[in-house]
Amino acid sequence: MFKKVEALTRSAHQDLRFTKINSFEFAQTMLQSPLCASELAMASRFYPIVFPKEETTPLALLSLDRKGNHYVDKDGSWKAPYIPAHFRRYPFILANADKEKPDRFVVCIDREAPHFAADLGDPMFTADGTPADFTQQTIDFLQKFQEEMKVTQTVCQELEKHGVLANQSINIEKNGNKSTIGGFRCVDMKKVVALDDKTLAGWVKNGLMGIVYNHLQSLNNVKALAA
Numbered sequence: 011m012f013k014k015v016e017a018l019t020r021s022a023h024q025d026l027r028f029t030k031i032n033s034f035e036f037a038q039t040m041l042q043s044p045l046c047a048s049e050l051a052m053a054s055r056f057y058p059i060v061f062p063k064e065e066t067t068p069l070a071l072l073s074l075d076r077k078g079n080h081y082v083d084k085d086g087s088w089k090a091p092y093i094p095a096h097f098r099r100y101p102f103i104l105a106n107a108d109k110e111k112p113d114r115f116v117v118c119i120d121r122e123a124p125h126f127a128a129d130l131g132d133p134m135f136t137a138d139g140t141p142a143d144f145t146q147q148t149i150d151f152l153q154k155f156q157e158e159m160k161v162t163q164t165v166c167q168e169l170e171k172h173g174v175l176a177n178q179s180i181n182i183e184k185n186g187n188k189s190t191i192g193g194f195r196c197v198d199m200k201k202v203v204a205l206d207d208k209t210l211a212g213w214v215k216n217g218l219m220g221i222v223y224n225h226l227q228s229l230n231n232v233k234a235l236a237a
Contacts, residue, residue, distance in 0.1 A: 033086030
């Protein structure tokens with residue numbers, strides 16, 4: 011969804027202005043969204059949440075037919091009451107600045123985003139070159155999201171470690187046509203309850219069990235998304 015990513019700097023963007031646009035047209039082709047743990051309770055009410063085959067980052071499914079994001083309406087509005095932070099941060103993102111230092115990030119923008127197309131709007135920097143209040147709030151949001159994603163990924167690695175993720179597929183029948191959607195994993199609760207008490211207690215304490223329950227509850231949204 012990011013077309014032209016460039017680092018946000020005072021030298022290059024001193025006169026740049028930002029206009030808030032309540033449109034998610036940029037996400038119309040997105041089929042899934044990563045979620046951090048703090049989002050799962052709310053997101054599980056509206057999206058099926060699964061785990062990819064190669065990672066353990068929770069993903070909200072936004073489509074089952076690969077024809078585009080079914081949560082974005084034709085006018086660009088978002089249909090569900092909760093919007094994943096992955097999309098709310100646009101057109102800003104933290105990008106790795108040094109491959110040798112994976113924990114070093116810089117604030118970047120999508121320079122082609124319509125939010126920066128007009129001369130009107132809020133300036134990104136003050137006259138003396140410091141980040142404007144809105145810019146600083148955005149930076150804080152990006153950093154918090156990045157930190158929460160890292161914690162979520164670390165905690166969810168326990169699912170892989172203990173082998174409780176199983177390949178899953180969804181059978182869909184619509185207008186007389188049948189299809190199967192796969193390529194993701196779900197938690198196998200039979201394997202979870204078979205774990206030792208110490209492991210389960212640790213999962214309750216670090217919040218992983220809550221993630222598991224939110225994930226399983228979210229699967230009730232599959233039928234609604236298929237429809």
